[in-house]
Amino acid sequence: MELKDIYENVINGQAPAVEAGVKAALASGVAADAILNQALIAAMDEVGRRFEEGDFFVPEMLIAARAMQAGLNHLKPYLAESSIKSAGKVAIGTVKGDLHDIGKNLVAMMLEGAGFEVKDLGVDVSPEAFVKAAQEGAQVVGMSALLTTTMSNMEKTIQALKDAGLRESVKVIIGGAPVTQDYANRIGADAFAPDASSATRTVRQLLGN
């Protein structure tokens, strides 16, 4: 019952209620990983599904992610205690020369909502900064570009990963309004995702979970 409430409150973007729900569930002895998987992650999956279907809009996704975040922050110490493994490490950013961050932020939030450890590199991210994140253990590098003029920096980043000898050890996923599957194939990215929800699914596939 409690988990169902948390789940509903995440979907409805009620951050204080989610936080209170997580506290109450922990106090009554519900396992942290059950709260994470059956309430928080399950809710964000549902939010993603609704967004893909066109039933949910960007602000609803943002407040749901914020509510999930509020719950997750409270849950984190307990997760560490019970040594729950993260779903994987992802570094994400908008490429050099490009300041658009909404899509990138949505993807980052959805990935966190799906249990990934996300390092958000921000906007205007140089190839070197992506390389550094990969050196620091990111298993997936996610790049966003909203301009035809900055897309080419995705290719440059992939080249920089190759030059650093890291291309074989990381998966590269790209997205953004002008980006297509064709373009991903052409520049040698591992995957393309058209929106935040499918990005989460695709990253799960890339890491084989």
Added chain:
Amino acid sequence: METVLTNKDKQVIISPDHPFVIIGERINPTRRKKLAESMAQSRFDLVQEDAINQVSAGAQVLDVNAGIPGADEPALLRGAVEAVLGVTDVPLCFDSANPDALEAALSIYPGKALINSTTAEESMMSRVLPLVKKYHAAVIGVITDESGIPATPADRLAVARKLVQRAADFGIPAEDVVIDCLALTVGADSKAGRVTLDSMQLIQSELGVNLSLGASNVSFGLPDRKIINVAYLALGIARGLTAAITDPTVPEIQTTLMACDLLMGRDDYAMRWIQAFRRREKAKAAAQS
């Protein structure tokens, strides 16, 4: 302040005392698969179709963008511009961040074009402004600089001032700098629309320059985007917006902008409004018969 654009002997004036100028946005291959495929093969029939449709829907200027990843942008932009010049006589706006592409278009253009755009980043201004001067064009200055998009209207005014001053350094008068206050997405930040409106008002009153806006970004991620976009244009016009890069083939945009002109005192005896009404009635009657 008057920003005059020309194409041969055809002239368009952007100014608070003239009708609002619609810069037609449709000639842009981003997210338009068919158009992108044909342009990539140097076929410009769809470009010409878009040009004709937008002008008949009320575009006074046409934006031309030929940014296709991996393609030869200078050649494509020049080809698209030639194609558009072949079917319309309105002034053009060249939409590229590539100085070579801009120069390829400017060098064949018979008049005073608008360049879309430069930011206030020194690396951009030092490449774009010399072209504006050399070809006696006008330029859209987007208020973002090395540190990103300023958060407050006062900081946006400072960036707009920098754009106007740097243009002056190159011998470009303030009337040939049209400032774009950047419509950010209200779906991600509920205050974003307001900050841009306040910036427009401040920049208009302090610098007196013409203002343009790529308005459709404001409604990204929301339902019924058209209504939001149109309301935003109307609010902007009340604060000094004199041009917008938008889609005139959307009937609501066309009629709202015309109503704004009437309400802002730019349509004597409501003649344009009445004529446009008659055209709509006629089209309706023709569709019914």
